[in-house]
Amino acid sequence: QKEVEQNSGPLSVPEGAIASLNCTYSDRGSQSFFWYRQYSGKSPELIMFIYSNGDKEDGRFTAQLNKASQYVSLLIRDSQPSDSATYLCAVGSGYSSASKIIFGSGTRLSIRP
Amino acid sequence: SQTIHQWPATLVQPVGSPLSLECTVEGTSNPNLYWYRQAAGRGLQLLFYSVGIGQISSEVPQNLSASRPQDRQFILSSKKLLLSDSGFYLCAGEARQGGEKLFFGSGTQLSVL
Numbered sequence: 001q002k003e004v005e006q007n008s009g010p011l012s013v014p015e016g017a018i019a020s021l022n023c024t025y026s027d028r029g030s031q032s033f034f035w036y037r038q039y040s041g042k043s044p045e046l047i048m049f050i051y052s053n054g055d056k057e058d059g060r061f062t063a064q065l066n067k068a069s070q071y072v073s074l075l076i077r078d079s080q081p082s083d084s085a086t087y088l089c090a091v092g093s094g095y096s097s098a099s100k101i102i103f104g105s106g107t108r109l110s111i112r113p
Numbered sequence: 114s115q116t117i118h119q120w121p122a123t124l125v126q127p128v129g130s131p132l133s134l135e136c137t138v139e140g141t142s143n144p145n146l147y148w149y150r151q152a153a154g155r156g157l158q159l160l161f162y163s164v165g166i167g168q169i170s171s172e173v174p175q176n177l178s179a180s181r182p183q184d185r186q187f188i189l190s191s192k193k194l195l196l197s198d199s200g201f202y203l204c205a206g207e208a209r210q211g212g213e214k215l216f217f218g219s220g221t222q223l224s225v226l
Contacts, residue, residue, distance in 0.1 A: 008154070032213050043203055043217035044157070088156060092213040097145055097164065098205075099172075101213055103156035 002027045004091050004104035012110045019076040021107050023089030026070070031094025033065055033072045038086045038106065048074060051094070079111045115140040119204045119218030126225055132177075132191040136204030136218050139185070145207040146187040147215070148179055150200045157203065163187060199225045 003026040013019040021035075032051055036044035050056045050063040050072070062075040072091075076083055089104040119136040126132060138144055145164050149157040159172045161179035169179050176195060180188045187204055204218040 004156070034214070041222070043220045046214055046216070049214060096210060097162070098147065098207045098213040098215050099145070099159065099162045099170065105154070105156040
């Protein structure tokens with residue numbers, strides 16, 4: 001059974017600090033990794049994706065991938081109250097269809113002013 | 114940009130009643146389309162996916178069915194709803210050669226009473 005594990009939280013971070021969200025996956029053959037942000041009662045929105053080991057930065061967001069440890073993380077710098085949401089980690093096979101993507105249950109992040 | 118229109122936003126149905134949820138896609142042709150269900154505080158469970166008109170794959174055996182009568186239209190149906198069908202239903206699309214990146218509709222919160 002392929003799994004994607006996340007700490008459910010809530011993770012509470014002061015405004016302006018760095019929020020660090022973590023995710024582990026069981027399928028060593030996984031090739032594509034995604035972070036979705038989901039506000040309460042709303043649909044998920046893709047914010048980062050990464051395919052290669054190392055770091056990928058986009059604005060205040062950095063995705064980190066370590067395939068040897070089967071670990072992917074999301075760093076949010078200068079956290080804002082608007083970053084308060086649930087963050088879903090998703091892991092795919094790298095093929096052209098998203099039908100093999102497995103989602104984690106999400107980490108709830110709360111940014112306190 | 115790619116957009117999914119999904120309706121209704123909320124739905125309350127009695128046990129045993131039929132269901133029809135519809136989504137339509139704009140901004141891309143021949144997308145892969147997906148129906149997900151999300152229980153409260155949980156990740157996304159893939160229900161159905163479609164790679165083209167009339168082509169439906171089911172991931173979870175249940176009393177739900179899906180159809181794709183047109184390239185940009187995806188319908189989720191049930192003849193008789195169960196209590197366990199309650200949840201947040203999300204239609205998602207993936208552009209052809211989209212690299213497993215999903216864009217979501219706004220979701221339907223279904224309560225079966």
